[in-house]
Amino acid sequence: MEGQSQTEKRDANKSTGRWINGQSNVSERLASFLRLPNSLIFQKIGYKLKYPLLISPLYNWVISRKAIPNLVFTPTDPWLGDTNQGRAILSGQIELSGQVINNPSPLWNPVGAELDWVKELHSFSWLRSLRAAAGDQARRTAREMLNQWIRDNNRWRPLTWEPSITGCRLYNWLGHYEFIGSSADINLRQSIHDSIAKQARYLSSTLPAGLTGVELIRAIKGLLYAGVCLPEGDVWLKRALDLLSQELTRQILPDGGHIQRSPHIHLEVLRHLIDIRATLHTGKKHVPGSIVSAIESMSPVLRMFLHGDGGLALFNDSNEDHGWQIDMVLRRAEGRKQPLLAAPQSGFQRLQSGRITVIVDAGAPPPPGYDLTAHAGTLSFELSVGRERLITNCGVHRNHPQWRWIPRATAAHTTVTLAETNSAHLTPRGGLAKRPDNVTCRREEDSNGEIRLEMSHDGYLNKSGILHDRTLIALPKGEGIKGNDILRFSESLDERDRHEFSGRFHLHSDVKASPISGGNVVLLSLQKGGGWQFSCEGANLSLEPSVYLGKAGEIRRSQQIVLSGITSTSDTKIKWSLIRVNTKKSTSKNNQSNLWDQ
Incomplete structure (x- = not known):
């Protein structure tokens, strides 16, 4: 593999046993698909069957039908960004999903870009880092990139309008509206409002779209934000809350663990729920008890996954993550201060003896x-x-x-x-x-x-x-x-x-x-x-x-x-x-x- 020494390859094989075949064929994909629950299979098929409609000019006209002059509420994104990443973006160096591209061209689908890089770019998660870089140049760059996205991508495409990515884009735009839109010229603000409404109508009509787990939570969060912030958003808010209520019942287990059994994903879902609770509360909307209960039950399980250094245990696709970010989530969760020791439904145990911590x-x-x-x-x-x-x-x-x-x-x-x-x-x-x-x-x-x-x-x-x-x-x-x-x-x-x-x-x-x-x-x-x-x-x-x-x-x-x-x-x-x-x-x-x- 390019960039990897023979020694590192040998170490990889020694540490993990047999190689996992990275290739996939049609029969494997079909077998994987058929293992899904029937209800999920029908959802995925139903969403794919909508492609001819979604790409049609008629559908684009339907979801673009009404201009939105103003927002009724603007939430605040409370999380810290990466200042170094923000400064690199200002210099034309965009690092996303482990890949660095200098001065990408065309911006939204540059030559050589990995799929994960493209997805993260279109999610606008990097806005937080541009905000951290501060200054007028960061603000102007964010506006220019957002305005260019609207010009180049404002019609449905299978990848860039994938519901989970669309949800991320909506809550990132709205959470950073004060940074990018509040002092923008009236034409840009109108374009932002109209694009948000257009994407929200699309999400409302297609969700759950065969999504599960954290990906569906991301999409629901974007729809909910639009429902709270836009003047015609009550129908979207109701739709989002109904979907969220169903998903919390499915995804949050009785002991408070998340169904995907990944500390990293557990942290992300808890963070989304904290944001949703805060947006509903400050937007003067009712906060359902199911959201409050989920946050309260997930907080001790998150503490269960923490080692003494404040980082996550490495189960099921998890890294340590930054301890200070985890600490921010736990402070905002306002839950129980002690870790759960046994989570039988989630399938994790914590043994604490003196200075020793064992997570199983x-x-x-x-x-x-x-x-x-x-x-x-x-x-x-x-x-x-x-x-x-x-x-x-x-x-x-x-x-x-x-x-x-x-x-x-x-x-x-x-x-x-x-x-x-x-x-x-x-x-x-x-x-x-x-x-x-x-x-x-x-x-x-x-x-x-x-x-x-x-x-x-x-x-x-x-x-x-x-x-x-x-x-x-x-x-x-x-x-x-x-x-x-x-x-x-x-x-x-x-x-x-x-x-x-x-x-x-x-x-x-x-x-x-x-x-x-x-x-x-x-x-x-x-x-x-x-x-x-x-x-x-x-x-x-x-x-x-x-x-x-x-x-x-x-x-x-x-x-x-x-x-x-x-x-x-x-x-x-x-x-x-x-x-x-x-x-x-x-x-x-x-x-x-x-x-x-x-």
Whole structure:
């Protein structure tokens, strides 16, 4: 791959197992489509069948029929932008979705632009960064670009008017109206108002348009903003609130988690709901109780996903994100200040012991239609000590062709991989063809402060006849954790049914790992001086290369501890422990055995 060394390619393959085929064919796309719920299939087909109407001059005339002289309300976008990105845009350098294009021409679909770059450009999410750059030049540039968009793109096109992108564009235009439109000349303001109304009529007539999850929330938010801000918007507001009420019932689980099971998406949806609540309130519109309840229930789950450094855990297409942005969301949510410890419907658990935090994916993958960002990481976990991450998943690099898909593999997560295959069948276009059907989790806490999770999944049952059981125990007072992984046969098997296994423990890029005791134990050192000792029984221990993609847009080399072996014809048991170096239990092999046997 261009720009990537052979060493990095080898590291990628070692850290994630088999390559995920990035190509897609017609049969795969059709099979993926048919796995969707029937109602969603009909919605998608219905929207596609509207294409001849949407592109017709008659439809363009219908949604352009009435001029809008003024807005009745202008919301304020409260989030901080990237000043450096804003200044780069002013100099003609536009970086979106990891791709940089200098002086793009034609502006709205330049030669060489990746699809994600084009989508983000047309969403106008970068307006926040131009605003952060401040000054008259930033304001003039924003106006010129918006005015040019209206001239060049004011008729429906399948990509640039895709409902989710249109929704983003509406709430970004309206949220930055004071920045771009309030002091503009009357002709530009009239063009902006009319284009907003035109796009709102289109959204109202087409939603839900086969969208699900966060993409549908974005589209609904744009329609709702138009409904609050435009004088004829009551019908759009009602339509948006009806759709939102339905989606909150579908998407927000009883424990407050989002159905897509991604910390990154959970954060985004919560942020959209906070914006919607504020816009309704300041626009003197009724705020439905369902929105308030969703915000209140999602806030503790967001805290559940946070490590001690304030960043997100790396499950299902998530990066750390910026801690200060997460803190802003939590302050504006005004919810409960403590994290949720167990989210059974969402399938996540949090173990807290002293300075140790363990966050565990203990649930089944999201259902079809909500699984485009799902990873094959069932029963994986992450561990941090204070503000330092120690054990992680690999993360994701959304804007890099290879690193966008490889980290979805089971081998990119801190869990057990069987025969270098995935516990869920990943499809090249996103989503899961097959998944664990039965994922269980039982949590116990005793009076001494020990916390135990007993979990299992059957993702390898059909392929190999094997169930994966995992027990995690957080020891009292932050002394460490111990684990027990069992590869359990569902029926009697012979020598021909034995498989290679690898239990991986990906280390953060700042962690130093050194083999000791003849390579049977690994000493782990944190930057701030903390020492931890990892040891195991029932497998061969080795240190191998890995990658850390937790910081958005960065690829860092790291290491992973790998526990490897071959399954036996009976249950295969792998015992391991991670103990603080200065505890007596970390210096005695006999004491470690006692720990495992408790």
